[in-house]
Amino acid sequence: MPQITRVLVANRAEIASRVFRTCRRLGIGTVAVHSDPDAALPYVREADVAVRLPGSTPAETYLDVDAVLAAARAAGADAVHPGYGFLSENAGFARAVQEAGLTWIGPDPSSIEQMGDKIRAKELMRAAGVPVLxxxxxxxxxxxxxxxxxxxxxxxxxxxxxxxxxxxxxxxxxxxxxxxxxxxxxxxxxxxYVEQGRHVEVQVVGTTVYGDRDCSLQRRHQKVVEEAPAPGLPDEVRTALHEAARRAAEAIDYRGAGTVEFLYDPASERFFFLEMNTRLQVEHPVTEEVHGVDLVELQLVAAEGAPVPERAGRASGHAVEVRLYAEDPAADHQPQSGVLRCLEIPQEPGVRVEAGFEAGNEVSTFYDAMLAKVVVCADTRAQAVRLLATVLQRSRIHGVRTNRDQLVAILRDERFVAGEVSTALLPQVALPAPDAGLAPVAAALALAERDRAARTVQRGLPPAWRNVPSQPQVTILGDHRVEWWGGRDGYRVEGAAVVAASPEQVTLEADGVRTTYRVSVAGSDVDVDWPGGHAALVRTPRFVDPAEAVASGSLLAPMPGTVVRVAVESGAHVAAGDPVLVLEAMKMQHTVAAPHAGTVAQINVQAGAQVAAGEVLAVVEEQQEETA
Incomplete structure (x- = not known):
């Protein structure tokens, strides 16, 4: 086969950037495709050329086979890499790429077909001697x-x-x-469903095994933390898993990179075939780190018809990856959207960041909520876990809620540190209680400094100057009320000494310990970062417009999305927790339930409607108990 000269990645965000990086190193040209919401994402800029796919939804853009192939022709691409998700495991798309005279960077379409139907895949594995559930x-x-x-x-x-x-x-x-x-x-x-099982998968390239990974920590059956090699597996189990994966690949004459996923039951030390992903996995970096291999390069080598190594090198060290999502773990992991004002992850030695967004990008409701993957590789698992937790805690992420604090809690949970992982562990890890500490004080003083810098008259006077002060100044930040005094001698607050203050940075000393807080302000939003964490605060205006209040019992849209179903009619009686509407956002469905028993007084939307976050969808009037 001829050498590949220009690759179109039929995908978006971090996986597109990941493939482009290897292509640049190998001297291969790159083509990005993008929907309208994705036009400003970094991967579009990183490609040699980019082609717009008009529209916003996946069906209009990344899932439109004709549009993707037309983009390849227009940009002069001679090969297509599917990334993961979207069309990556679509045998029809793979054949269409080949029929268009382009090189398909993936397994043979027949392999995709055989493993794409999970019911048929189980039959094939049973025949190959691989245990199935x-x-x-x-x-x-x-x-x-x-x-x-x-x-x-x-x-x-x-x-x-x-x-x-x-x-x-x-x-x-x-x-x-x-x-x-x-x-x-x-x-x-x-x-x-095995309650205390472990999700263990084996990476293959062709029929060559590149070790194993543990991906047991999941929410909504989606992986959150992955690591290689899988911790605590008995040697005989690990060997048997690798052999089963090799047999699975041989059964379909597999070519290129793929992953065989198993459910492992530690109690019985038995494992069962779950599925085979005929593509690159999101978590492939942990395998790359411990095996010193570039799996995207091996995909390109296989696509060009060259032989891939028949034996993988020995694994060295331990790698752990976390997926940083724009979601709210305290609200059942509801996806979040909005402008990402800041995304700064410390680039320490051994830290690898695969990000799909940068500061200023908007996180839309049309696609997956993952912002970035953060990977750490170290000599031992304990070292990797400790460094990753610290890197996450020191990261600055503003504009959308994320699962960062939950990830830190997982990485510092004594069961996880001990390697006691299972698919049941994540719900057992308690979310850290919100503790802003002195962050509201730092925010209030930084705001005061901003106000002073913005003065047009009397700029030389200290903040909140009064000849005879009678009471402290008050700054309200959500639930936090901060009282402070200003004057020629500087600031005074209860519980801390103010060492220094500026519009961007405040240093406070409490109980002999000095801490510096970095403060960022965007409108009424105030973000405070310090070595112990982050606080997202909102400055409360002194006067509130009564028109902005909503009626009691109003069901507000928790995020922007599409109404896929209205479960009740106006006038219907509902119990607390009954579904009222179903929204779809970021490829997941979310039920909006009645907050209390009562009567549906009004329904403001219908199926198919696009709604904004905070929009009143319906009103449920609370049922009043009858008295004698």
Whole structure:
């Protein structure tokens, strides 16, 4: 096959940037495609040339095969890399690329087809001698819990845990609806759900095994923390896993990079085939770090028809990766959107950052909520975990809520540190209680310094100057009330000594310990960073417009999105927790439930409507208890 000269990446954000980096090192040209919301993301600028895919939704852009192929022709690309997600495991797309005379950087379309249907894949693995999980055709209470899974996709979409037989029919229907929306195929199947299992996967290139990874820590069945090698596996289990993955690859004559995923039960030391991802995985960097290999380069080598190594090098060290999401763990991991005002992650030795966004970019509601992957590789697992937790804590992230604090809590949880990982661990890790400490004080003084710098008259006077002060100045930041005094001798506050203050930085001393706080202000939003954490504060205006108040019982949109279903009609009676509407945002569905029992007084939207965050969707009037 001829050498590849220019690669179009049929994807977006960090995976596109990742592929471009290897292409540049190998002297290969690059082409980016982008939707309208993604036009300002870094990967578009990093490519040699970029082609716009008009539209916003995945169906209009990255899932439009004709549009992607037209972009390849227009930009002079001779090869297509699919990244992960979108069309990466679409055999029809792979064949269309080849029929267009382009090189497909991935496995043979027949391999994608065989493993893309998870029901058929299990049959193939059973025939190859790979153990698989199977549920009875007519499950009973003894078989619970069960897991409903989408046959055509992954990433946690179209997946539901069922703990009561009475819920099975409803959860199957919900999984079918979500799978059809995400993958265009609503086929689902049911298998046993192992509560304390571990998600262990094996990286292959062709039939060569490049070690294993543990991806057990998940929310909504989507991975959050990954590491290589998988900790605590008995040697015989590790060897058997690698052999099973090799047999799986041989069974379909696999070419290129892929991952065989298993569910491992530590209690019985048995493992079962889950699925094979016929593409590059999000978590591939941890394998690269410990094996000293570039998996994207091996994909390109295989696509050019050259032989790949028949044996992988020995793993060295330990790598841990976390996925930094724009989401609110305290609100059931609801995705967040908005302008990312700051994204600064310390670039210490051993730290690798794969970011899809930079400061100033808008996080839209149309795609996955992952902002970046942060990877640390060190000689030992303990060193990698400790450094990663510290790097995350010292990062500055402003503009959207993230799971950063939850990630730090996981990495410092004694069970995780001890290697006691399982798919049940993440919900058991308590979210750290919000503790702003002296951050509101630092924010109030920085705001005072900003006000002083903005004066047009009497600029030389100290802040809040009074000849005879009678009371302190007050700054309200959400739930925090800060009282402070200003004058020729500087600032005074309760509980701390003010060492220095400027519009961007405040140093306070409490109990003999000095701490410096960095303060960033954007409108009414005030972000404070210090070595112990971060506080996102909102300056409360002195006067509030009554027109901005909403009626009691109003159901507000938790994020921008699309209304996919209205579950009740106006006038209906609902109980607390009953679903009222279903929103779709960032490829996930979110139920908006009644806050209390009562009557639906009004419905303000209908299915298909686009809504903004904070918009009043419906009003449920609270049911008043009757008295004698």
């Amino acid at each position: 199977e549920a009875p055709e007519q499950p009973t209470e003894v078989d619970l819990p069960l897991l409903v899974k989408a046959s055509a996709g992954g990433g946690g979409r179209g997946m539901r845990v069922v703990r009561a037989l009475a819920d099975l029919e409803r959860e199957v229907a919900a999984a079918q609806e979500e799978a059809a929306s995400a993958f265009g195929d609503g086929t689902v199947f049911v298998e046993p």
